[in-house]
Amino acid sequence: MTASDFQHQTVLLREAVELLRPADGRVIIDGTLGGGGHSEALLASGATVVGVDRDPVALAAATARLGANPRFQGRAGNFAELPRVAADLLPVDGVLVDLGVSSPQLDVAERGFSFSKDGPLDMRMGPDGPTAAELIATTDERELVRILKDYGEEPFARPIARELKKALPTRTLEAAEVVKRAVPRKAWPNRIHVATRTFQALRMAVNGELEALDALLAAIPGLLKVGGRAAVIAFHSLEDRKVKEAFRALAGRCTCPPGLPVCVCSGVGDFALVTKKAVAASEAEVEANPRSRSAHLRVVEKLR
Numbered sequence: 001m002t003a004s005d006f007q008h009q010t011v012l013l014r015e016a017v018e019l020l021r022p023a024d025g026r027v028i029i030d031g032t033l034g035g036g037g038h039s040e041a042l043l044a045s046g047a048t049v050v051g052v053d054r055d056p057v058a059l060a061a062a063t064a065r066l067g068a069n070p071r072f073q074g075r076a077g078n079f080a081e082l083p084r085v086a087a088d089l090l091p092v093d094g095v096l097v098d099l100g101v102s103s104p105q106l107d108v109a110e111r112g113f114s115f116s117k118d119g120p121l122d123m124r125m126g127p128d129g130p131t132a133a134e135l136i137a138t139t140d141e142r143e144l145v146r147i148l149k150d151y152g153e154e155p156f157a158r159p160i161a162r163e164l165k166k167a168l169p170t171r172t173l174e175a176a177e178v179v180k181r182a183v184p185r186k187a188w189p190n191r192i193h194v195a196t197r198t199f200q201a202l203r204m205a206v207n208g209e210l211e212a213l214d215a216l217l218a219a220i221p222g223l224l225k226v227g228g229r230a231a232v233i234a235f236h237s238l239e240d241r242k243v244k245e246a247f248r249a250l251a252g253r254c255t256c257p258p259g260l261p262v263c264v265c266s267g268v269g270d271f272a273l274v275t276k277k278a279v280a281a282s283e284a285e286v287e288a289n290p291r292s293r294s295a296h297l298r299v300v301e302k303l304r
C-alpha cells in the first residue's frame with residue numbers, strides 16, 4: 001500500500017484541533033496518527049507534532065505524507081506506553097487520541113478486520129500478540145461470551161461463542177458464516193451485518209483496546225504541562241464512559257454513586273473539564289462521513 005492509498009476520513013477535525021490550541025512552539029503528541037489528518041492540521045497551526053501509531057503500515061504512510069515537515073516526527077508504539085515512548089518529550093502541551101481503527105485497516109482484506117472480504121482472521125493493529133483466530137482457539141467459551149457481551153453488546157453472545165469454539169474459524173468469511181449460523185434468521189439486525197458486533201468485540205479484545213485506554217487515561221497527569229490539554233475521541237459507549245469518568249475524577253468533581261449521604265470521593269482536582277458535555281459531529285459531517293455519527297470528543301486541561 002502506498003501513502004496515497006492510505007485514506008482515512010478524519011473525524012471532528014476542526015473541533016479537536018481548536019480545542020487543543022496548537023501554536024508555534026507547542027508540542028503535541030498525536031497518539032493515533034493513522035492517516036495523519038489530525039496531525040496535518042496541528043502542524044498547519046505551527047505546532048510541533050509527534051505522531052505515534054502501533055500499526056507500521058499507518059506510520060509509514062503518514063510519515064511519507066508529513067515527514068518533509070521538520071516539525072513532524074513519527075514514532076512506532078502504543079499510546080498506552082506514552083510515558084516510555086515519549087519520555088524525552090514530556091511534559092507536552094497536548095495529547096490527542098482518536099480511538100479505534102482506520103478505514104484502510106478495515107478495508108484491506110489481509111488485515112482480517114472485515115466480515116465481507118475474505119482474509120486471515122487476524123485483526124491485529126500491530127505486529128504483536130495473538131490473532132483473532134488464535135484468541136478464539138485459546139479463550140474458553142465463558143470468557144468468549146463475556147468478550148462478545150461486554151465489547152460487542154451482542155445479544156446472542158452465548159450461541160455465537162459456542163459455535164465459534166466448535167468451528168475454530170481461521171478466515172474472516174468463515175467466522176462471519178459461523179455467526180450467521182448461530183443467530184436465528186429472524187433476529188438478524190436490519191441496519192448492520194449480523195457479524196458486526198462479534199467482529200467489533202473480537203477486535204477490541206485482540207488489540208487490548210480498553211486496557212490501552214485505561215493506561216492512557218491514568219498517565220495523563222504525567223504527560224501534560226500546566227495549561228496542557230488532553231483530547232480523546234471515542235466511538236464506543238464503553239470507551240466514552242471510561243473517558244468521562246476519568247476526566248471527571250481528574251477535575252475533582254464528585255463521582256460518588258447517587259444516594260450516598262456524604263461525598264467520599266475527593267475534593268477539587270488539578271484539571272478542568274474543557275468540554276462539559278462530549279462534542280459530537282455536526283449534521284453535515286455525519287452526512288459526509290456516517291462513521292462520525294458515534295464520535296464523542298472530550299477534553300481536559302491541566303490547571304496545576
Ligand SMILES: C[S@@+](CC[C@H](N)C(=O)[O-])C[C@H]1O[C@@H](n2cnc3c(N)ncnc32)[C@H](O)[C@@H]1O
Nearest residue numbers: 010032034035036037038053054055078079212
Ligand atoms: C481512527 S484512526 C486515527 C485517524 C487519524 N486521527 C487521522 O486523522 O487520520 C486510529 C489509529 O490509531 C491506531 N491505534 C489504535 N490504538 C492504538 C494504540 N493503543 N496505540 C497506538 N496506536 C493505536 C490505529 O492503528 C489507527 O491507525
